[in-house]
Amino acid sequence: MNQRITIPIGPQHPSLKEPGCFTITLEGEKVVSAVVGVGYNHRGLEKACEARTYIQDMYLIERVCGICSHTHSTAFCQAVEALAGVEISRRAAYIRVIMAELERLHSHLLWLGVAGHEIGFDTLLMYSWRDREKVLDALALLGGNRVNYGINTIGGVRRDISPSECEQLRSMLDFIEEEDKYFIDLALHESTLAARLGGIGRLSYEDALRLGAVGPVARASGVPTDIRVIEKYAAYDEFPMEVITDEHSDVFGRAVVRVKEIMESIKLIRFALDNLPDGELKVNVPRRIPEGEVLSRTEAPRGEDIHYVRSNGTDKPDRVRVRAASEANWHSVAHMLEGDYLADVPIIIAAIDPCYSCTDRAIVLDHRDTGCQQVLDWEALRRYSVDFYRERGFDAKSIKIPERKIIR
Amino acid sequence: MTKTFMERAVDWGRRKSPWIIHFNAGACNGCDIEVVDALTPRFDLERLGMLQQGTPRHADVLVCTGAVTLQTRDRLKQIYNQMPEPKFVIAVGSCACSGGIFDGCYCINGGVDSVVPVDAYLPGCAARPEAIIDVVNKLLKKWEEKQKEE
Ligand code: SF4
Numbered sequence: 001m002n003q004r005i006t007i008p009i010g011p012q013h014p015s016l017k018e019p020g021c022f023t024i025t026l027e028g029e030k031v032v033s034a035v036v037g038v039g040y041n042h043r044g045l046e047k048a049c050e051a052r053t054y055i056q057d058m059y060l061i062e063r064v065c066g067i068c069s070h071t072h073s074t075a076f077c078q079a080v081e082a083l084a085g086v087e088i089s090r091r092a093a094y095i096r097v098i099m100a101e102l103e104r105l106h107s108h109l110l111w112l113g114v115a116g117h118e119i120g121f122d123t124l125l126m127y128s129w130r131d132r133e134k135v136l137d138a139l140a141l142l143g144g145n146r147v148n149y150g151i152n153t154i155g156g157v158r159r160d161i162s163p164s165e166c167e168q169l170r171s172m173l174d175f176i177e178e179e180d181k182y183f184i185d186l187a188l189h190e191s192t193l194a195a196r197l198g199g200i201g202r203l204s205y206e207d208a209l210r211l212g213a214v215g216p217v218a219r220a221s222g223v224p225t226d227i228r229v230i231e232k233y234a235a236y237d238e239f240p241m242e243v244i245t246d247e248h249s250d251v252f253g254r255a256v257v258r259v260k261e262i263m264e265s266i267k268l269i270r271f272a273l274d275n276l277p278d279g280e281l282k283v284n285v286p287r288r289i290p291e292g293e294v295l296s297r298t299e300a301p302r303g304e305d306i307h308y309v310r311s312n313g314t315d316k317p318d319r320v321r322v323r324a325a326s327e328a329n330w331h332s333v334a335h336m337l338e339g340d341y342l343a344d345v346p347i348i349i350a351a352i353d354p355c356y357s358c359t360d361r362a363i364v365l366d367h368r369d370t371g372c373q374q375v376l377d378w379e380a381l382r383r384y385s386v387d388f389y390r391e392r393g394f395d396a397k398s399i400k401i402p403e404r405k406i407i408r
Numbered sequence: 409m410t411k412t413f414m415e416r417a418v419d420w421g422r423r424k425s426p427w428i429i430h431f432n433a434g435a436c437n438g439c440d441i442e443v444v445d446a447l448t449p450r451f452d453l454e455r456l457g458m459l460q461q462g463t464p465r466h467a468d469v470l471v472c473t474g475a476v477t478l479q480t481r482d483r484l485k486q487i488y489n490q491m492p493e494p495k496f497v498i499a500v501g502s503c504a505c506s507g508g509i510f511d512g513c514y515c516i517n518g519g520v521d522s523v524v525p526v527d528a529y530l531p532g533c534a535a536r537p538e539a540i541i542d543v544v545n546k547l548l549k550k551w552e553e554k555q556k557e558e
Contacts, residue, residue, distance in 0.1 A: 011483055018432045018440065019480055040479045041434050044513035063509055066438025066534060110441070113448075129448035136445075147438035147534040357437045 004032065009345070011040050018356040022349070026342060034337040034345075036330050041357045049320040054080055054154055054289060057317065061307075062148045064322055065358040067110065070096075070103045071300035072322065073152040075307040078233060079296035080154050083311050084285045091279035092156035093235035098169075098272045099142065099151050100234070100298075101265040105176060106135040107301035108258045108265075111353045112183060115255060118347040119196050124186075131179045138172045141165055156282030166273050173266050180262045187252075187259045197252035201336040201348035204249055211332040215303020215325050216261065217352050219245045220253035227299035234298075238275070239268055251351040287315045300325045302353050324358030411558070419555055422468060422494075423548055425457035429467035429491070433484050433520065434510070435474025438534035439501035443471055446537040453541060456548070464490040469547070470524075471540075475503040475510045476517040488524040496527045496551075498543055505529045 005026050011019035019040035025033045045064060049057045061076045062069040074096055081088060109132040116124025136146045142161060143149025151157050161169075187193060203213065208221035218225050224243045228236045244260045246253040293310040303325030312318040329352040336348050411419070432440050446453045447460055461467045464487045476484060488497070499520040502508035506519045520526050530543045 011480065018435075018437065019483070040483070041432070041474075041477060042479065042515050043434055043475065043477055043510045044515040045510070048510070048513045060509060063436040063438070063533075066436045066441055069436075069438070126449050129445065130450060133445075133448075133450045145534075146536065147442065148436075355437060356432075357435065 003027075010037075018354075020354070020356050022345070024337070024342070024345065029341050029343075031337050031340055031342060031345065034334045036334055038330065038356055046320050046322060050317055053287070053315045054317065057320070058153060059150070061320075061322070062150060062152075065324065065355050066147050067107050067355060068103060068300040068302065068305070068324075068358070069148045070099045070151065071298050071305050072307070072324070073150075074100060074234065075296045075298040075305050076309065076320075077152050077154050078298070079294040079307050079309040080289060080311075081285065082294045082296065083289045083292050083309065084154075085290070086155060086283050086285050088156045088283060089279035089281070090235065090277040091160075092281055094272050094276050095157045095159075095161060095281075096152065096234045097236065097239070098161070098269055099139070099149065101268045101272070102135060102139055102142070104265045104301045105262055105269075106132050106139065107353070108262050109135065111258055111301075111350075112255070114350055114353075115251075115347065118350045119193075121193070127179075128183070131176060134172050134175055138169055141168060153282060155285040156280070158281070160281055161276065166276070169269065169273060173269060176262070177266050180259060180266070183259045184263070187255050193255075194252055197250065197255055197347070198248070199250055199252075200340050200344045201251045201254075201351055202249055203332050203336050207335060208249075208332065211335060212328050213303075213332045214328045215300070216254055216257045217303065217329050217332060219243065220257045221249045222247050225304070227297050227304050231297055233296075235272070239271055241268070251347060254351045288313060289315070289317075293319075302326055302355060302358075303328060322358075324355065326352065326355040326358045329354070423552055423555070425459070426468040426496075426544075426548065427459050427461045427466055428469040428471050429461050429464050429487070430471045430473070431484060431487055433472055433474045433480045433504070434477035434516070435501060435503055439473040439504070442534050442537050443473060443500060443540060446540045451537040451541060453544065456541070456544060458544065464488075465492065467491055468494070469496045469498060469544070471498050471500055472520045472524075472526075473500045473504050475507045475513075476520060476523050477515050478517055479515075481517050481523055484520070484523050496547060497524055498528045498530060498547065499526045500530045500535050500540060500543075502531050502533045505531050508533065 006023060008021060008023050010021035021037035023035040024031055045060060049060055058073055062073045064072045109128045113125040113128040139149055140146045142165060143151045151159055203221050205222045208218045208223050214225060222245050224245050226243045229241055229243055242264060244257050244264060246257050289311040291311055291313045296307045298305050305325055306323040308321040309317050310319040333349060333352055337345060340348060430443050445451060470488060470491060499505050503510055504520045507516055510516050517523065528543050528547050530539055532539055
């Protein structure tokens, strides 16, 4: 007789570094359904951004996530620059690309280690994290810090790359390239790895589209989506790029995509170093940003990262919204878990390279059983806040919200 | 109070091999990565006998990163209560020390010390692995001195 058991995993659990709670219903060893509970890391960043100036927000936005901090700040900068109507110099755009690709290197190596750890292959963790240190050294060399490098600023970048730093970068790249050849060989030919990762966490091409998967998860299902190619932000329009896809549609495919992307990133950085143009680092941007709204996209190591910024003519944004890549991928995780074994749960979750601090933005609670849905649209939210304050003796009705202007 | 031989042996063991548990109370991930980094080949905290543990019931030192969010507050208390005595808490990163950059956000309770008592503070955004090794080392030294006094 099959009995169903529900087990909660998390929020503090041995396999992941961040808090997330999974409620998994099992039938024997098989997962029948999985509910992903996130939100433990929600700090209220978007609201905090509205209370600070654009320059202060830069520092806040970088700390949305410590792993892909550069992507977030690039997306935010692009949005503000578009609102202000300024164009950054080519050199600044190239430096942004170099940092973004270095970030991808370190993030993918990090993932490789975490994945190795989840399947009990700790040697891989130690190897890849050892190599990752070299990339962190390079990031520290260019940005001054190992984690939140703070290289971006509105209107350009804060630091230049000197010729001697270029040389050091090149020798680091040679090292990583050699190591990555080994990792590719390992991923493609090591039979134990293929046996462990193959066939679990399946996500078909159709499902990837239907559930809105992004980044390496989508690419491993054969969907050639890459914002660097689709939208060609920063300096990517000048770079020869190849979108790496894979047809395996499982965890193995995601590993293959990531190790191959490391190679691609190395090529991009080399190209950038060879063709680094001259120019100003930073153009001046007025403190007060004209009214308007902008949606800006970048390709984070984990996929598409969207920032929405609405300005109201002052030096503070009216609304900032961050839709990080992991947020899009959570929907597919619940789908991927169904039908797999309990023992595969950690690696399937790890395979999307989840980032909770990215994900935990605003939370919508959908109480289907009680029929009470706490989804408020803009107007309802405003009415709610007006009533809330009126009860406390303050009439917010008198405050006018500026009309939204859409710029294209 | 004089300790028996057995008690002294246990103390020595604990000092020489403290097991840590890592909890993310709402960090941006930067400090967490650096904590894990400290356990991997270049920095290798295991040289000091440190081992990361999955469950709080096996751990001596709670390494806590990030400003405490309203959601994790009760979890942090629970984890702290589950740890056996004697226990230590290290707040890693500026956020964990005081709330840092997130101080004042509507979902933030404050630094780690607003929820559980903290033995060592390590500021820095992100705290570097070298600093993490140093803080662990200092904590152990202090504990050793305290034990000698007893
Ligand atoms: S101290 Fe800085 S790096 Fe560490 S968790 Fe806080 S914001 Fe992130």
